[in-house]
Amino acid sequence: MRSVAREEILDFVTYGERREALRASAMKAKDLRRVHVGEHLTFLFENPETVRYQVLEMVRAEQLVREADIRHELETYNALLGEEGDLGCTLLIEIDDPAERTRLLRAWRDLPGHVLLLLAGGRTAPARWDEAQMDEDRLSSVQFLRFPLNGGEPVGIQITFPGLAAEVPFSRETARALKEDLEG
Numbered sequence: 001m002r003s004v005a006r007e008e009i010l011d012f013v014t015y016g017e018r019r020e021a022l023r024a025s026a027m028k029a030k031d032l033r034r035v036h037v038g039e040h041l042t043f044l045f046e047n048p049e050t051v052r053y054q055v056l057e058m059v060r061a062e063q064l065v066r067e068a069d070i071r072h073e074l075e076t077y078n079a080l081l082g083e084e085g086d087l088g089c090t091l092l093i094e095i096d097d098p099a100e101r102t103r104l105l106r107a108w109r110d111l112p113g114h115v116l117l118l119l120a121g122g123r124t125a126p127a128r129w130d131e132a133q134m135d136e137d138r139l140s141s142v143q144f145l146r147f148p149l150n151g152g153e154p155v156g157i158q159i160t161f162p163g164l165a166a167e168v169p170f171s172r173e174t175a176r177a178l179k180e181d182l183e184g
Contacts, residue, residue, distance in 0.1 A: 001181055003078040004052045009070060012060045026053035032177040037159055037168050042092040046080045047181040082146035087154060087178065091143040105138040114161035119152030154178050
């Protein structure tokens with residue numbers, strides 16, 4: 001999957017003028033790539049459009065004008081896409097109650113070893129987690145994952161963690177969108 005290039009990032013004034021249309025398109029792309037697993041886990045598979053939107057929003061919110069700052073945001077968000085042949089994803093662990101959130105994020109500390117992307121033909125791709133998003137005691141409620149597909153076609157997601165175990169096949173639309181993303 002290609003990275004977002006610097007030329008694709010508008011200055012915050014121009015982006016502000018075009019924001020409504022760009023946001024609508026990005027939200028449509030996110031909707032196609034959002035997969036809910038159980039009550040608390042939402043996977044948002046990233047692509048160049050979703051990453052470009054995130055960078056544009058950061059440039060706008062922070063009113064970034066220094067080239068080094070804009071390039072830093074690009075580098076940070078492009079990392080979500082992973083390397084060639086990877087599928088990048090943001091995992092949101094959504095728990096409204098703060099006390100319950102703290103308890104579950106501690107109890108689910110070992111979740112990283114239990115998230116798999118299901119591939120056509122019965123193969124799986126285990127998630128690679130960003131170690132900076134967790135410590136010895138707990139997970140962060142936002143995780144950045146990469147799935148090395150090794151040429152596989154993603155068809156669903158599987159959680160094998162006790163108490164969260166689930167398998168969710170991708171909708172036809174999601175599978176098609178991810179396939180198109182991988183084809184570039």
